[in-house]
Amino acid sequence: MNHNLTHLHPYPFAKMATLLANSSPSALYSEIKLGIGEPKHAPPAFVLDALKENLDKICLYPTTNGTFELRQTIAHWLEKRFFLHHVDANTEVLPVMGTREAIFSFAQAVIDHNADTENTETSLKDSTESNIESNQPSSQHYNPVIVMPNPFYQIYEGAAILAQATPYFVPCTLDNDFKGDYRAVPREIWARTQLLFVCSPNNPTGSVMTLDDWEMLIRLSDQYGFIIASDECYSELYFDVAPIGLLQACTALGRDNFKNCVVFHSLSKRSNLPGLRSGFIAGDANILQSYLQYRTYQGCAMPIPHQLASIAAWQDEKHVAQNRTLYREKFALWMTELGELLDLRMPEAGFYFWIKVPEQFDCDDEMFVKALYEQANIHALAGRYLSREVEGKNPGQGYVRIALVASVEESREAISRIRKLLNA
Incomplete structure (x- = not known):
């Protein structure tokens, strides 16, 4: 077995299961799940119809880069949504089976270990353990770094560890x-960084x-x-102003090659289709060419019925x-x-509340x-499980993540229960 598997942390929901x-x-109450970011709004019926109508095409082998029609649809969506001058459907777009898998495999494909690899196994083990816990740079110059936000989507960290890179x-x-x-990131860290994960809107x-x-990040790159x-999977769940994406920033800076x-991007949150496992990666054509080969x-290719259903979804904004x-x-x-009872901060986008824990719960x-859970039968997620301790501080500790994925009616019920809990 890959020895780096021993360095992986349990997933946040596994930690919650242990806690509870x-x-x-x-x-007294029925269960209300607000811990997992799984959309509960109804998926668009026309997308489900497109899926059903094309089930006979499940007998066809799909190509890894998907159909031209899907890539072209995605390219047009990107151009319109992010005001891009031109996106080449053949070289700058690659459909993927959900962004979670793609984010993980992308790190495996791009991390380069063509430096000194003598005694890699021993030094990597030591540097991985120390960097995950203390965020201190490794003394081994050949060990690449992947920089990521903290708190974070845990797939970033897992991808780094199994790519034999140090998470920072x-x-x-x-x-x-x-x-x-x-x-504030030290220059010696940037000098060893091969990949930076950013999540905007942030989870x-x-x-x-x-x-x-x-x-600023592009200049550093x-x-x-x-x-x-x-990672822009929440980009379409905004309230007032549509978030600026990375490719949009490239275009604004005159970098149409997205170097x-x-x-x-994904249809999971945008279109309430988490089970369709449909998304894409887009940008630098040179990077995507190598990633396509990987x-x-x-052996990752989206089934043809899923591709046709995805086309329908990306073409509709209503x-x-x-x-x-x-x-x-x-x-x-x-x-x-609940604004008077809880320290609620309205997010700029997404469907999460990042709530500071009330003082009455220390x-x-x-x-x-x-x-x-015990008094209101509401599932939430402890913030510390989404973060790592750095220099003695865990930025998620003292916070709770609540996903507003339940219905409006369930939200009213959850609010009522939380009010009773806080007033008690």
């Missing part, structure tokens, strides 16, 4: 608007990168030669606007009904999620 193993949910965590706190202070904080933020991989920049050997309306209604409800996120 000896707890029982309140028998950039704390996202209230002091830096939950976007991370990339200017779990809901923060959004500005054009100035993107320009130019200086040090690393790839920027922007060293790639983005990941995926060809990996259902996306309706989706945003539902989330806007639920966020307004929570802010109005600002302890584990204590708060246990109380929600």
Whole structure:
């Protein structure tokens, strides 16, 4: 077995299961799940119809790069949504089976170990363990670094470890608007960085990168030669202003070749289709050419019925606007009904509340999620499980992530239960 598997942390939901193993949910209430970011809004019927109507094509082998029709549809969507001059459907777009798998495999494909590899196994083990826990740079010059936000989507860390790279965590706190202070990253870290993961809109904080933020990272990429991989799966769940994407920032800076920049998008959140496993990666054609070769050997290709259903989804914006309306209604409800009892911060985009734990629970996120479960039968996620401790501080500790994925009616019920809990 790959010895690096021993360095992987349990997934946040596995940690939650351990935390609640000896707890029982309140028998007074039915279960309300607000812990997992799984969309519960109805998927668009016309997409399901397209899937059903093309089931006979399941007998066909799909190509790894998908059909031209799907790539062209995605290219046109990118151009319109992010004001891009031109996206080449043949070289700058690659459909993938969901962005989680693509983000993971992308790191495996781009990390380069063609430096000194003597005693790699021993030194990598030591540097991986120390860097994950303390965020200190490794003394081994050949060990590449993957920089990522903290808190973060845990697939970034797992991808780094199994690519035999060192994760470097950039704390996202209230002091830096939950976007991370990339200017504070030491030069010696940037010099070893081969890949930077950015999540905008951010999971779990809901923060959004500005054009100035993107320009700073692009300049750093130019200086040090690393790839920027922007996870933009929540980009269509905004409230007022559509978030600026990485490729949009490239175009604004006159970089139409998207050098060293790639983005990941998905239909999971945008169209309430998490089970379709449909997304794409787009950007730098040179990077995508090599990544396509990697995926060809990996054997990942989207089934033809899924591709045709995806075309229908990407071509329609009406259902996306309706989706945003539902989330806007639920966020307004929570802010109005619980804003005086909880420290609620309205996110810029996404469907998460990143909530500071009330003082009556000793600002302890584990204590708060246990109380929600035991006294209100509400599932939430302890913030510390989405973060890593750096220099003695875990930026997720003292926070709880709540996903507003349930219906408006369930949201009203959850609010009622939480009010009772807090008032008690």
